[in-house]
Amino acid sequence: MFATKKTNGPRPNSDYVSTSWKGQLLRYRQEARRADGPSRGYHWLTHLARQVPIPRHFGTTLERSELRERLYKLCLRLQDLQWLPPEIIQTTSGGMISAMGTAGYRIDRKRRYVSGCRILPHGQASPDEFRVELLRPLYRAEWIHWLIDDLKLSYGGEQLDLFMTTHLCRERNTWLAETAYQLLLTDIKFHKLRTKRLPESICLNPDLVRIALKARTRTNGWHLDSGLYSLVWNHDEHFRQVERENPQLLPLLTAFLRESRPPLDEDPIKEMRAFFLDQGLSKATWRYLVLHGCRIFRQPWQVARCGTKIKPAIEYLRTLEQAGLPLPPTPSAAGILLRAAADIEEGQVYFGKQWCLVDHDVLAVALRQAARISVTPALQSFLPKLREVLFWAKDTQPALDANQRHAGWPWLARQSRTWSEKRGVMVQASDLEWKSRLGQLEGRKYQILPLCSERDLIAEGIAMRNCIADYVVDCASNRMRLFSVRSAATGKRVADIGILKVDKEVWMMCDVAGKANTEVNKGIRELAYYVAQRYNVSRGDEDTRLPSWIEDLDDQTVTKNEQQTA
Structure with a gap:
């Protein structure tokens, strides 16, 4: 048809040329x-x-x-x-089909095995065997x-x-x-x-093909691996029994036969149940698996990307068991959370980060942010940030209010970044500590906590966004004492108080400031003066309650004139 037609490449007016x-x-x-x-x-x-x-x-x-x-x-x-x-060559154990003069399909009916082989130039098949696609x-x-x-x-x-x-x-x-x-x-x-x-x-057996398609651990269109077909062929009685009783467990039977001792005489479902119970899973977890089937393992098996299937399934069931066996999460939610939790070590995968302990509001905000990311490279860079946020939420257990939920992912990312920086600094901090004559003071509105170690000052400085951690040497040398003012109802940090030693046993208030060194109200300023007076007379065994008259002062911001007068 085209033998006499000369062409020097694609031409715009040619019948066989498209736009590209x-x-x-x-x-x-x-x-x-x-x-x-x-x-x-x-x-x-x-x-x-x-x-x-x-x-x-x-x-x-x-x-x-x-x-x-x-x-x-x-x-x-x-x-x-x-x-x-296709050329069909009959042998004593079965036959071999040759296609395109190069690819061969060896069918061994005695061993119940189907494999691929290479057809050599002289027409004989190579002894090597490998897996091939059967349906396509x-x-x-x-x-x-x-x-x-x-x-x-x-x-x-x-x-x-x-x-x-x-x-x-x-x-x-x-x-x-x-x-x-x-x-x-x-x-x-x-x-x-x-x-x-x-x-x-x-000429495959259509019943075995139907069962093998249901027994795939990873669904990929109509593709059927020759190794899986041979496995179903060798254990057709067990696969047929599981298909009759609970076809949702067929992929689990495939993984069980490939990685564990094959059930020869026992009931396959009974033996799988005993195996999972021996791994420490409860009977309720096994009933949960029987109810929902192996569809819950699609994301764990995809995330694990390793040869074993049983280990990721067990780890995922343990995670669901810790969460109280809820309804299976959606594939998108399960995939993003598992990718943020997976640790692959020596071919084994662990999902033991216990994201079920994270507040539901935090999870909702994180998953909404993940749903907005559809590009794979962007998702890969997002996973470390998500892991940091989840670790922070699990460690601190924040209760998000309406404003924080509205702020969404940027607010969570900032909080987790601050928390991570604090942890990093804490690791490098020393164990330097000192004593305070004045202990914790409790009141109706406020509580005052003494900061008695380098780690306390670092944590306070990160939370309050100030340079309080620079006074470690002054505190350790007994020249200064620092206190944190917090809300008695929520524990939220309100202000920091510093008192300075001016004589042998005389201390005076030297500074009081709110978050990021902002001004404080009149009541907290009077509270700072009271702390200095109390420290001068304290011997460590006094009443720990704050006087009510200090907390009843009007919450008015101190003007510049009042600051100069003070």
Whole structure:
């Protein structure tokens, strides 16, 4: 059809050229999937091979022309092979199906095993076995790499390729295989081979296929791994029993058989139940699993990204058990919280951060912020901030008011950042301490706490946004004492009081300030004078109550004139 038509690349008025090369191939693939799609000519693949744009980073014009020539030879061989029907070779234990002269499917009925193999150039199968896709065979380009090696078209094995690095050779070989496979997908003959002729030749048991699709630990369209099909085939009685009793547990049975001792004689559900109870889970947790099924494990298994499935399932069930076995969280909420909690060590994953102890209002604000982030790189940078906020909320147990809930994520991020800075400074702080003659004073409106260590001053300075931590040496040398004024009802910090030693046993008030060194009201200023007087006469065994007349003073801001008079 295209043998006599000369083309020097895509042309605007051509019948086979779309707005771009990728769009053109996409249109061809869509046409190949249709039942009434156009039948391409024999030279279709080689025609496309002449039009494929070669990436400029593959070297000079001569090197790119040589790469196109290799692609042409590869497509010339592929268009010959796709006309060949799948070849069925009967053996004593089963059979083998050969497709495209390179890929083979070995079916061992005695061992109840299905695997893939490579067909060597002389027609024999290699002894190596590996997993393959059964419902959508030849859906990847790995087998084309074997054909490239057989045709001696691969880079890295010739004298001319001695000056190429291994990375460049691998990159060009991958481009050859992937490009040829993309061109194959545009041909209706190859589409029929993958979707009809080859699956009919493999001839899988439809009942086992149905069970195996339900038993997948990770759902991925209609793909079915040969290893899973072989597992279901070997333990078909157990899988059929679980499908009858509770099909929601089929993925768990798959993980259990792959990682634990297979249940040979016992009831599989009974044995799985005993296994989970032996791991320390309660009977209520097992009933919770039976009720909701393995759909609750989709996010833990996806987040874990490791070979084991049982360990993440057990850790996730323990997390839900600590939370009181609530309704399963939505996939988006579970995914973001698990990613913020996952610690993968030596192939095992732990979800033991106990986010169930975090206040629900904090969780709601954090999840709303996560829902606004849809780009993966942005989500990866968001996870450390989310983890910091959750640790802060779990440690401090804040009760958000209406204003804080309205402020949302920025307020939570600031609070957690301050908390983290405080923890970092606390780790570096020394154990320096001193004694105060005056203990804690309690009142109806306020309480006064003495600050008697370096850690106390650091925590107070971070919370009040002042430089109170700079007076550690003065306090340790008995030249100054500092006190924190807090609300008696909420414990919230209100002000800081400093008294200075002016003589052997004489102390006087030297400073009093609110948050960020703001002015304080008249009552707190009088309270500061009272603390200095009380410290002068205190011996450590006096009444710890504040006089009521101080707290009854009007809460008026001190004017500048009053400050100068004081």
